Amino acid sequence: MEASAPSKGIFDSANLEAREHVVELLRKAYWMEIETVMSYLSASVNLDGVRAQEVKESLGGDIEEELGHARRFADRIKELYGVVPGSEEFASEQSYLQPPDEQTDIVHVIRGVIKAETGAIEHYTRIIEETDGGDPVTQDMVIEILHDEQGHRRLFEGFLREYEVEGIA
Ligand SMILES: [Fe+2]
Ligand SMILES: [Fe+2]
Numbered sequence: 064m065e066a067s068a069p070s071k072g073i074f075d076s077a078n079l080e081a082r083e084h085v086v087e088l089l090r091k092a093y094w095m096e097i098e099t100v101m102s103y104l105s106a107s108v109n110l111d112g113v114r115a116q117e118v119k120e121s122l123g124g125d126i127e128e129e130l131g132h133a134r135r136f137a138d139r140i141k142e143l144y145g146v147v148p149g150s151e152e153f154a155s156e157q158s159y160l161q162p163p164d165e166q167t168d169i170v171h172v173i174r175g176v177i178k179a180e181t182g183a184i185e186h187y188t189r190i191i192e193e194t195d196g197g198d199p200v201t202q203d204m205v206i207e208i209l210h211d212e213q214g215h216r217r218l219f220e221g222f223l224r225e226y227e228v229e230g231i232a
Contacts, residue, residue: 073143073198085198086145088190089136092205094153095186096133099179100126102160106175111166118169118222122176125215132208139201156182170232173223180216184209 073082107122137147160175187209194202226232 073201078197081197082143083145085190085194085201086140086143088186088193089140089143089201090145090148092183092186092190093133093136093140093147095156095179095183096129096136097153098155098157099129099183100133102157102175102179103129105162106160106172109162109166110169110172112169115167115169118172121218121222122172128211128215132211135204135208139204143201170223170226173219173226173232176219177216177223180212180219183212184216187212 072078073085103122103126107119107126110119140147157175157179159178160172163171187205190205191202191209194205223232
């Protein structure tokens, strides 16, 4: 019997299909981050009012972080021999994060952010599950990013709580 070649894991030719599947999951994640950058950028500028300042500042900081996530997803797509998609492939999904009718409607934005973060958490959890045992490098990276998104969601849940307690939300 011939000795089998050492495993290259996700880069093994036998794992081509699995690798392409991971790239597909990462492309979706990449678009989620890009759309989040767009939505947070507009919200961080649009919101009006004394009470909006905290939320605006928080979103302003998140923009950089989400862009950093998009970069990490793009780099990993490349490492897995995929192609980072161009803008024509973009299809928006965050209907709930469009500017509200009134720019003082902070609750609309807070709820939108929680929904966007929840969507990211669900998709990244799926990537972590599907790369388990097959692609530990992607899995490790996505675990770190998932941690960031959990922190974002928790922060905005706290913002929402304040409005709920006051009966505004
Ligand atoms: Fe993110
Ligand atoms: Fe986030």
